[in-house]
Amino acid sequence: MAGRQLFMTFPVTETSHSLAEYRARGGYTALEKALRQMKPAEIVKEVTAAGLQGRGGAAFAVGRKWQVIQYDDGQPHYLIANADEGEPGTFKDRWILENSPHQLVESMIIASYALNVRNAFVYIRGEFDLPYHRLAGAVEEAYAAGYLGERILGTDFSLDLVVYRGAGAYVAGEASGLIASLEGKKSFPRNRPPRLTVKGLYQLPTVVNNVESLSNVAWIVAHGAAEYKKYGTPKSPGTRLYSVSGHINKPGVYEVELGYPWMKFLEEDCGGMRHARAIKCVVPGGVSSKVLTGADIKDLKLSHEDLWDAGSTLGSGGMIVIAEGTCMVTLLQVILRFYHHESCGQCTPCRHGTGWMHRIIDRIVAGHGQPDDIDRLYYISKFNDGTTICGLGDAAGYACTGILDKFRDEFEYYIEHKRSRLDGNLECLKSS
Amino acid sequence: MPEIFINGQAIQARDDQTVMQVALENGIFVPYFCWHPQLSTAGNCRMCLVEVEGRGLDIACNMPVSAGMKVFTDSDDVKAHRKAILQFITLNHPVDCGICDKAGECTLQDYHYAYNGEASLSHDEKVKSTKFYNLSNRILLDNERCILCLRCTRFTHEISKSMALGIERRGDVSNIRPVEDRPLSEDPYSDNIIDLCPVGALLSRQFLHKSRVWYLKPTPSICPGCSRGCTINIWHRKPEWFLKSLDQRQNTSIARITPLENPAVNGPWICNKGRDLSRIFERVRADEPMLKGRPVSVAAALDEARRIISAARHPLALISNWGSNEELDAFKQHLGEVFHSFVKHDWQAAEGERLEDDLLIRADKNPNTAKARELFHEGAPAYHDGTDVVLIWGEGYDFARIPPRAKVIFLNSYLAPENGHANVFIPISIQTERRGRYTNFQGVVSAFEPCFPKKDTVTDAEALFKALAAPARGHP
Numbered sequence: 001m002a003g004r005q006l007f008m009t010f011p012v013t014e015t016s017h018s019l020a021e022y023r024a025r026g027g028y029t030a031l032e033k034a035l036r037q038m039k040p041a042e043i044v045k046e047v048t049a050a051g052l053q054g055r056g057g058a059a060f061a062v063g064r065k066w067q068v069i070q071y072d073d074g075q076p077h078y079l080i081a082n083a084d085e086g087e088p089g090t091f092k093d094r095w096i097l098e099n100s101p102h103q104l105v106e107s108m109i110i111a112s113y114a115l116n117v118r119n120a121f122v123y124i125r126g127e128f129d130l131p132y133h134r135l136a137g138a139v140e141e142a143y144a145a146g147y148l149g150e151r152i153l154g155t156d157f158s159l160d161l162v163v164y165r166g167a168g169a170y171v172a173g174e175a176s177g178l179i180a181s182l183e184g185k186k187s188f189p190r191n192r193p194p195r196l197t198v199k200g201l202y203q204l205p206t207v208v209n210n211v212e213s214l215s216n217v218a219w220i221v222a223h224g225a226a227e228y229k230k231y232g233t234p235k236s237p238g239t240r241l242y243s244v245s246g247h248i249n250k251p252g253v254y255e256v257e258l259g260y261p262w263m264k265f266l267e268e269d270c271g272g273m274r275h276a277r278a279i280k281c282v283v284p285g286g287v288s289s290k291v292l293t294g295a296d297i298k299d300l301k302l303s304h305e306d307l308w309d310a311g312s313t314l315g316s317g318g319m320i321v322i323a324e325g326t327c328m329v330t331l332l333q334v335i336l337r338f339y340h341h342e343s344c345g346q347c348t349p350c351r352h353g354t355g356w357m358h359r360i361i362d363r364i365v366a367g368h369g370q371p372d373d374i375d376r377l378y379y380i381s382k383f384n385d386g387t388t389i390c391g392l393g394d395a396a397g398y399a400c401t402g403i404l405d406k407f408r409d410e411f412e413y414y415i416e417h418k419r420s421r422l423d424g425n426l427e428c429l430k431s432s
Numbered sequence: 433m434p435e436i437f438i439n440g441q442a443i444q445a446r447d448d449q450t451v452m453q454v455a456l457e458n459g460i461f462v463p464y465f466c467w468h469p470q471l472s473t474a475g476n477c478r479m480c481l482v483e484v485e486g487r488g489l490d491i492a493c494n495m496p497v498s499a500g501m502k503v504f505t506d507s508d509d510v511k512a513h514r515k516a517i518l519q520f521i522t523l524n525h526p527v528d529c530g531i532c533d534k535a536g537e538c539t540l541q542d543y544h545y546a547y548n549g550e551a552s553l554s555h556d557e558k559v560k561s562t563k564f565y566n567l568s569n570r571i572l573l574d575n576e577r578c579i580l581c582l583r584c585t586r587f588t589h590e591i592s593k594s595m596a597l598g599i600e601r602r603g604d605v606s607n608i609r610p611v612e613d614r615p616l617s618e619d620p621y622s623d624n625i626i627d628l629c630p631v632g633a634l635l636s637r638q639f640l641h642k643s644r645v646w647y648l649k650p651t652p653s654i655c656p657g658c659s660r661g662c663t664i665n666i667w668h669r670k671p672e673w674f675l676k677s678l679d680q681r682q683n684t685s686i687a688r689i690t691p692l693e694n695p696a697v698n699g700p701w702i703c704n705k706g707r708d709l710s711r712i713f714e715r716v717r718a719d720e721p722m723l724k725g726r727p728v729s730v731a732a733a734l735d736e737a738r739r740i741i742s743a744a745r746h747p748l749a750l751i752s753n754w755g756s757n758e759e760l761d762a763f764k765q766h767l768g769e770v771f772h773s774f775v776k777h778d779w780q781a782a783e784g785e786r787l788e789d790d791l792l793i794r795a796d797k798n799p800n801t802a803k804a805r806e807l808f809h810e811g812a813p814a815y816h817d818g819t820d821v822v823l824i825w826g827e828g829y830d831f832a833r834i835p836p837r838a839k840v841i842f843l844n845s846y847l848a849p850e851n852g853h854a855n856v857f858i859p860i861s862i863q864t865e866r867r868g869r870y871t872n873f874q875g876v877v878s879a880f881e882p883c884f885p886k887k888d889t890v891t892d893a894e895a896l897f898k899a900l901a902a903p904a905r906g907h908p
Contacts, residue, residue: 343603344603344606345605359556
C-alpha cells in the first residue's frame with residue numbers, strides 16, 4: 001500500500017466518524033496539548049515550520065497566511081474552512097467530512113486558538129448531504145463534550161463553530177467568493193488588494209483554509225513539525241489525499257505521501273487501468289490543471305515541485321485518468337460547458353469568454369467547426385489569463401490550452417472531417 | 433507623498449490614491465466602464481488594465497500607489513488586452529447603435545473606435561436576452577446591450593439606498609433585475625442610473641426615441657424643484673438642426689434634463705423631479721397683459737399698474753421665491769421703499785412627493801427662498817384695513833385671502849383663472865427664457881442661462897420692476 005498515512009489510519013466503519021471512536025484513536029489530545037501547554041504563537045510557528053501547503057489547489061503555504069494575522073490587533077478575526085469542494089474530479093475533502101469530521105473540528109479549534117478567533121465557520125457545499133450531516137453531528141458532539149462553546153476545557157478560550165451550507169456555485173469555492181456568499185451576497189469574488197487576511201469576512205481579518213489543509217493541523221500539533229517533515233519531500237512535506245476517477249480499476253480516495261511515484265500509485269494502489277488500456281492522459285488536480293500525457297507522467301513523482309516542472313500542478317488532488325481511445329474534443333466540450341455554466345459573470349473576459357469557448361466547441365462537435373476555431377480558443381484563453389478577479393477565467397483557459405497543446409491534431413481532424421477520429425474506439429477496446 | 437511613474441512621467445501621488453485617480457488627475461486617460469468616482473470600486477469591466485513593471489497587468493482602478501512603481505498605460509500588451517476586452521464586451525452586445533438612444537454619447541461606441549475598431553472575431557450567434565424590460569414607470573432595460581458594469585446596482589445600494597436592483601442568474605446570461613418588494617419606481621433618484629449606464633441598456637421612457645443626441649445641446653441651468661438648487665443641463669434642439677416643418681414645437685421644448693456635475697451642491701446627481709421640469713415649464717403660458725381680463729398692450733398694462741401704485745396709500749407686495757437674485761435685487765432697489773413686502777412660497781410639496789432626505793431633496797420646494805428671506809420679511813402678509821393695493825409676483829397664492837377692497841397687480845407666467853380677476857395682469861418670463869442666479873439653502877449661488885426666446889408680450893421681471901418704479905405718464 002501507500003506507505004505512511006496521517007488520515008487513513010483506521011478502518012472505516014459505520015461508527016468510525018463518532019466522537020467516541022475518534023477519541024479512542026487519540027483524538028482531541030492535540031487540543032489538550034495546544035490549549036494547556038502551547039502559546040498561540042507557538043502553534044503558528046509550528047505550522048509554519050511544518051511547511052504545510054494549502055491543499056485546495058494553489059498550494060500556498062498555510063503558515064504564511066496565518067502569519068499575516070496580528071494576534072493582538074484588537075479586531076475580531078475569523079477562520080473559515082473551505083468545504084465547497086467543487087473542482088471537477090475532486091472529492092477528497094468529502095472523505096474527511098464523512099469519515100473523520102472530528103479531525104477537522106479539532107484542527108479548527110486549535111487554529112482558532114492560534115489565530116485569536118472567536119467565531120469560526122465551515123462553508124460546505126450544498127450538494128454534500130452525508131458530509132454535512134456527519135459534520136453537523138460532529139460539531140454537536142464537540143459542543144456537548146465541551147470542546148466548543150464557552151471556556152473550552154476550562155481555559156479562557158471560547159469558540160463557536162457554524163456550519164454554513166452553500167447553494168452550489170463553483171465560484172463560491174474561491175475564498176473571496178465564499179466570503180461574499182457567507183455574508184449572504186451573490187458569490188462574486190473580490191478584487192485584491194485588500195487581501196482577505198487584512199479585510200475578509202465582514203471586512204475583518206480572515207483566514208480561509210481548505211478542509212484537508214486544516215485537518216493536518218491537529219496532527220502537526222500532536223506530533224510536532226519535525227515529525228511532520230519526515231513525511232513527503234523536503235519541498236512538499238506531508239501526505240495528500242487524491243480522489244482518483246476515470247478509466248481506472250479502483251477509483252476512490254487515496255492517501256499517499258507527497259513524492260510518491262505516480263505510475264506506482266496508479267498501477268499498484270489504484271489497480272491499474274481498466275481493461276489494461278494505455279494511459280492517454282491524466283488530469284492531475286481538477287480540470288483547472290493542465291493535462292499530462294501518459295508519457296509525461298511516466299517518471300514523475302506526486303509532488304508540487306515535480307508537477308510544476310512538468311508545466312502543470314497537483315491542484316486539488318482530483319485526478320482523472322483517461323484511457324487511450326477517448327475523444328479529447330468531447331472531453332473538452334464537457335469541461336468548457338462546466339466553466340461556462342459556472343462563470344459568475346462578474347468580469348468581462350470570463351463572462352463572455354467561457355460562453356464563447358463553449359459555443360465554439362459545441363459547434364465543432366456538431367460538425368460545424370471552422371479552421372480558425374482552434375486559434376480562437378487560444379485567443380480567448382490568452383486574454384482570459386490574468387485579466388479577471390479570480391482564477392476561474394484563467395482555469396478555463398488552462399484547461400483548454402492544456403488539451404489543445406497536446407492533442408491539437410485531434411481537433412484539426414474533427415474540424416476537417418466533421419467527426420471524431422476516435423469515435424467508437426473506446427467501446428471497441430473494451431472487448432479486447 | 434509617494435512618487436510614481438506613469439508612462440515615464442514622474443508624478444507625486446497621495447498615499448490613499450489609486451493609480452486610476454492619479455492618472456486622471458494628471459491628465460492621463462485610462463479607459464473604464466465600471467469605475468465611477470462616486471461609487472465603490474467594482475473592478476469587473478477590466479477595461480482599465482495597465483502594466484506595472486515587474487508585476488504585469490492589473491486594473492488601475494483597484495491599484496494602490498506605491499513609491500517608485502512604474503505604470504504603463506499604453507504599452508503593446510495593454511493595447512492588445514484592451515482590444516481583446518472590447519472583443520469580449522461586444523461579443524454579445526447587439527451593435528444596434530442606429531436605433532439606440534445612447535449612440536453619440538456611448539462609452540462603448542467611443543472606446544470601440546479608439547481602442548478596437550475591428551469586426552467581431554466570433555462565428556457564433558449572440559446570446560439573446562430581454563429587450564425593453566419594464567424596470568419602472570420611468571426606465572426601460574435592454575439586457576442585450578447591458579455590459580454588467582453594475583454601476584446601476586451600486587448606485588441603488590450606495591447612493592439612493594433603495595436597494596432596488598440586483599443581478600439574476602450568472603455568467604453570460606446574468607441580467608440586471610429589480611429586487612422583489614423594492615420597486616425602483618419608488619426611488620426618487622432612479623433616473624440617475626440612466627446617465628450612469630455607459631451603454632444604452634437603461635433607457636429613459638420620456639426620452640425614448642425622441643431625438644438623436646447630436647441634434648441637441650445642453651444649456652446650464654438650475655433645478656427650481658427644491659431649495660437644494662441642483663445644477664442641471666437642459667437639453668434642447670440646436671438651432672442649426674431646427675425643424676422647419678413637422679412639429680416645430682420641438683424646437684423650443686425641453687428634450688431631456690441631466691445633472692450638471694457640481695461638487696458644491698449636488699455632485700453628479702439630481703432627483704427625478706429635476707428630470708420632469710417640462711411638467712413645470714411647459715404648462716400653458718399666459719402671454720397677454722390684461723386689465724380685469726381684457727387683453728391690452730404691455731404699455732397700457734404698465735401704465736395702469738403705475739397709476740394704481742402711485743395712488744396707493746398702503747401697498748403690499750408678495751415676493752416670489754422663484755425670482756432670481758437679480759430680480760429680487762431689482763424689486764428691492766426700485767420698489768422696496770414703495771411696498772410693504774413679504775416672501776411668498778410659490779410651491780408646496782405635491783401629494784406623495786418625498787419631502788426631505790439625506791441626499792438632495794429638501795422640504796422647501798422653491799429655489800430661491802434663501803435670497804428672498806435675506807431681502808424681505810418672512811411670514812404671513814400683514815394685511816390691515818387700509819391695504820389698498822396688493823402686488824402678487826408669481827403663482828401659488830389664494831386670491832380669496834386678499835382684502836376684498838384692495839386692487840390687485842398680478843405677475844404670472846402661466847395660464848390661471850386668477851389672471852383675469854386681477855386689476856392688472858402682466859405676463860412674465862420663466863427660467864428657461866432668461867439669465868439669472870439662485871441662492872440655495874446653503875448660500876451657494878448658481879447661474880442659469882436662457883434656452884428659448886420669449887414672446888414680445890412677455891416681460892422679464894427685472895425690467896418690469898424698473899419700469900414700474902418710473903413715474904406714471906398720466907392716464908390717457
